[in-house]
Amino acid sequence: MKELVSVVIPAYNRENTIIRAINSVLNQTYSDLEVIVVDDCSTDNTKEAVLSICDSRVKYHRLDCNSGACVARNTGVALANGEIIAFQDSDDFWHENKLERQLAYIKKENYDFITCGFYRIIGDERYAIGIKECPEDSVQLWCELLNYNWVSTQTIVCKKACFEKISFDPIIKRFQDWDLALQAANYFKIGCLNECLVDVYLQENSVTKTVKNYEAMLAVIEKHKVDVKVGNNLMQAQYMKSLADVHRGKEGMKAGCEYFRSFVLKPNYKILILSLLSTFGIMRFYTNRHE
Numbered sequence: 001m002k003e004l005v006s007v008v009i010p011a012y013n014r015e016n017t018i019i020r021a022i023n024s025v026l027n028q029t030y031s032d033l034e035v036i037v038v039d040d041c042s043t044d045n046t047k048e049a050v051l052s053i054c055d056s057r058v059k060y061h062r063l064d065c066n067s068g069a070c071v072a073r074n075t076g077v078a079l080a081n082g083e084i085i086a087f088q089d090s091d092d093f094w095h096e097n098k099l100e101r102q103l104a105y106i107k108k109e110n111y112d113f114i115t116c117g118f119y120r121i122i123g124d125e126r127y128a129i130g131i132k133e134c135p136e137d138s139v140q141l142w143c144e145l146l147n148y149n150w151v152s153t154q155t156i157v158c159k160k161a162c163f164e165k166i167s168f169d170p171i172i173k174r175f176q177d178w179d180l181a182l183q184a185a186n187y188f189k190i191g192c193l194n195e196c197l198v199d200v201y202l203q204e205n206s207v208t209k210t211v212k213n214y215e216a217m218l219a220v221i222e223k224h225k226v227d228v229k230v231g232n233n234l235m236q237a238q239y240m241k242s243l244a245d246v247h248r249g250k251e252g253m254k255a256g257c258e259y260f261r262s263f264v265l266k267p268n269y270k271i272l273i274l275s276l277l278s279t280f281g282i283m284r285f286y287t288n289r290h291e
Contacts, residue, residue, distance in 0.1 A: 011050070113190045155198055
């Protein structure tokens with residue numbers, strides 16, 4: 001007997017894209033699934049669009065008040081009947097073999113939490129993102145994930161049991177998927193299927209465009225300082241390097257100091273050079289010129 005997969009879709013004013021997003025899930029080659037649409041108090045015809053789909057696998061739930069995508073996703077997980085959870089966004093598109101490929105990968109490698117690559121669509125441009133070889137060592141994986149966010153919510157497939165330890169954090173205004181993966185890296189075996197299986201569309205009113213990058217990244221990095229194991233130079237050095245990367249271009253002296261602290265713990269002359277460039281403002285000038 002196949003496992004039931006619960007696909008959670010948060011939605012807010014997506015009457016024009018929600019049907020495409022849901023149909024891309026219903027048309028999967030793996031069909032033992034349910035789609036849980038959590039409406040975050042839309043003021044348009046999102047509800048009518050969802051209910052127009054004649055498929056018993058689609059379930060609609062409306063929140064009592066507008067609470068944000070994190071609360072909507074956590075609510076969807078709580079309502080899920082499946083042992084496997086996947087996420088889709090209300091304006092994106094899954095390739096038809098996405099679930100089949102990821103479920104096979106989870107079983108083959110005995111993963112708890114996986115992602116896959118995706119195409120970011122901006123106008124007529126298409127960029128492949130999220131292709132990543134994950135190290136087996138949990139500390140190295142956490143360090144690489146802190147250094148480079150390869151996760152997008154629409155690519156996540158995981159065991160429902162993971163949510164006994166992790167959840168989407170409503171306080172985090174952007175990069176909630178990155179934050180969730182960093183949480184998961186503390187407890188579970190994580191992998192990435194190196195295939196692009198989702199089309200992610202950047203909308204004018206998407207969080208990516210409305211929340212400032214600097215503040216959002218800083219919030220995630222600072223939150224995960226508690227994950228750094230005392231006495232682990234690799235984790236401490238990576239944390240300082242990631243903090244410096246965020247400050248670079250905005251707070252040159254802070255960046256230079258953090259780079260130097262990282263260098264002291266794990267000598268790397270590239271980091272030392274970054275420390276000097278940031279401290280003397282050269283890196284800030286270069287970054288501002290290229291933003």
